[in-house]
Each structure stands twice: as C-alpha cells, then as structure tokens.
Amino acid sequence: MEVQNVSGENENVKQKENDSCEEQTDAAAREDVSSAGSKAESGSKAAEETTARYNRLKLFDKVIQKSLNRFIEHASFKVFASMFLPLYKNNVKRMEEIHKLFTDVLQKSIQDDIIQLMQEGKFESKFNELDKLENEAKDNPDPAWRPSGVPEQDFCSFLMPYYQKQKAYMKLELKRIRAENAALAERVQAGRKSIAQTEQRISTAVDEWKATVTEFETLASSLCPAHVFDE
Structure with missing residues (x-):
C-alpha cells in the first residue's frame, strides 16, 4: 500500500510538472505573439510616420483645409444673425440663405487665394526639394552644419567652400581656354605654312x-633672224 501511495504521489508530481511546463510554454508563446504584434504595430506606425513625413504637400493641404474649416465655423449663423438682428427677426429663412451664400463665397475666395499663393510660391517644388534634401542627408554620414556662435567664422565657413569651388572651376576653364588657344595657334601656324x-x-x-x-x-x-624681217 505504501508503495502504491508513493508511486501515486510521484505520478501526481510528474503530472503537475508537465502541467506547469505546458503553462510556461503557452505563456511564452503568448508573449512571442504579443511581442510580434507590437513589433508589427510599431513597424506600421514607423512606416506611416515616414509616409506622412514624405507627403509634405498632402499634410500642408490637410492643415490648410482644417484651419479653413475652423475659420468658417467661427462665422456661425448665430454670430452672423447677431450682426443683422433686425433682418433676422424679420425673415429667418432668408437670413439663413444669405448666411449660407456668404460662407460659400468666403470659403471659395479663401481657397482661391491659397491656391494662387501656392502657385506663386512654388510650394510643390519646394516640398519636393525638402524631400530630396532629407533623402540625401540620410546617406551622408557627416553631421549637419550648425552655427558656431561666431558670425565671422560661420560666414567664412560658408563662403570658403564656395570660393574653392569657383577657384577649381576657373582653373579648369583656364586650362580649357589655353588648350583651345594652343590648338588655334597650331592651326594658324599650319595655315601660314600652307600659304608660304x-x-x-x-x-x-x-x-x-x-x-x-x-x-x-x-x-x-x-x-628667224631679225634681218630677214628687215628685208
């Protein structure tokens, strides 16, 4: 009987150990799934942020439209009617029609001005240029330029590379012009030699x-001697 009890207890202990192992395995699997899900969510959020960052023009349009809607909301019918209270009391329906026409014309006028401003300022090309600069900055390991606090040094650090590029360009141009002059001189010498x-x-x-x-x-x-002709 004691042997059977001991064996039964051992089996119970083994069963408990197996159950605990299964629970740990399930918990680990759930943690892996949750971590994978969180990583996927973070990756999707990062992708969305990257896409949003690159769609500067769409973001600008969205902000402008939202600001315009808020501006139109401030011109509510209540505020509009309070400015023309006698007309409002006389004919409410007519006042509502006038307010709707006013808000429509105001919104269209503001949108036209914004579109004209964007066209004159070339916002789309400027946003694309910003995207291009950002993409180029990712591949550049050098740190971005920051002001040192000394205007003279900042000015020189900005102008010196420009002047160096201009100097190198002028050297190349001078070399090219000298080569062209030498070729022309050879052609002139060849022409003179040909003329000679x-x-x-x-x-x-x-x-x-x-x-x-x-x-x-x-x-x-x-x-024919000459005396022959004389005769």
Missing part, C-alpha cells in the same frame, strides 16, 4: 614661266 608653300609654288611657277618665255624668244630669234 603656296607662295613658293607660285613664285617657282612664275620663274619657270619666265625662263620658258626667254628660251622661246631665244629659239625664235635663232630660227
């Missing part, structure tokens, strides 16, 4: 022609 050779050929041809004429005159005089 042409002049030499012309002079040689003239001398040969003169010699030929002289020989012809000599030959003609030897074949």
Whole structure:
C-alpha cells in the first residue's frame, strides 16, 4: 500500500510538472505573439510616420483645409444673425440663405487665394526639394552644419567652400581656354605654312614661266633672224 501511495504521489508530481511546463510554454508563446504584434504595430506606425513625413504637400493641404474649416465655423449663423438682428427677426429663412451664400463665397475666395499663393510660391517644388534634401542627408554620414556662435567664422565657413569651388572651376576653364588657344595657334601656324608653300609654288611657277618665255624668244630669234624681217 505504501508503495502504491508513493508511486501515486510521484505520478501526481510528474503530472503537475508537465502541467506547469505546458503553462510556461503557452505563456511564452503568448508573449512571442504579443511581442510580434507590437513589433508589427510599431513597424506600421514607423512606416506611416515616414509616409506622412514624405507627403509634405498632402499634410500642408490637410492643415490648410482644417484651419479653413475652423475659420468658417467661427462665422456661425448665430454670430452672423447677431450682426443683422433686425433682418433676422424679420425673415429667418432668408437670413439663413444669405448666411449660407456668404460662407460659400468666403470659403471659395479663401481657397482661391491659397491656391494662387501656392502657385506663386512654388510650394510643390519646394516640398519636393525638402524631400530630396532629407533623402540625401540620410546617406551622408557627416553631421549637419550648425552655427558656431561666431558670425565671422560661420560666414567664412560658408563662403570658403564656395570660393574653392569657383577657384577649381576657373582653373579648369583656364586650362580649357589655353588648350583651345594652343590648338588655334597650331592651326594658324599650319595655315601660314600652307600659304608660304603656296607662295613658293607660285613664285617657282612664275620663274619657270619666265625662263620658258626667254628660251622661246631665244629659239625664235635663232630660227628667224631679225634681218630677214628687215628685208
């Protein structure tokens, strides 16, 4: 009997241990699922924040529209009617129609002014430029520029790279112009040489022609003496 009791107690202990292990496993699995869910939520939130940060134009439109709606809400019918109390008491329905027309025209006028302002200020291109600068800054390991508190140093630190770039550009341009001038000088020298050779050929041809004429005159005089023509 004692052996059976001991074996029964051992089985109960083993069963409890198995149950506790299963509970721990289930708890760990639930923790993994919850952590994975929280990571997914944080990842989705980060993606949403990134998307929202890059949609600056949409965010600007949303803020402007919300501000416009709040502004129109301040021009409520109650405030509008209090300004024209005699007309309101005389004809409430007509006053409501006038208020609706007033708010519609006011909202459209403000929206047109905002659109014109955005077009004149080129907001869309400026927002795209900000997105481009932000993307370029991510790949740049160097820290962003910050003012040192000394205007002279900040001014020099801003102008010196610009002047250095201009100096390098001017050196390249000077080198290019010198190369072009050297090529032009070579072409001029080649042209002068060609002209000199042409002049030499012309002079040689003239001398040969003169010699030929002289020989012809000599030959003609030897074949036909002058006294023959005198007779």
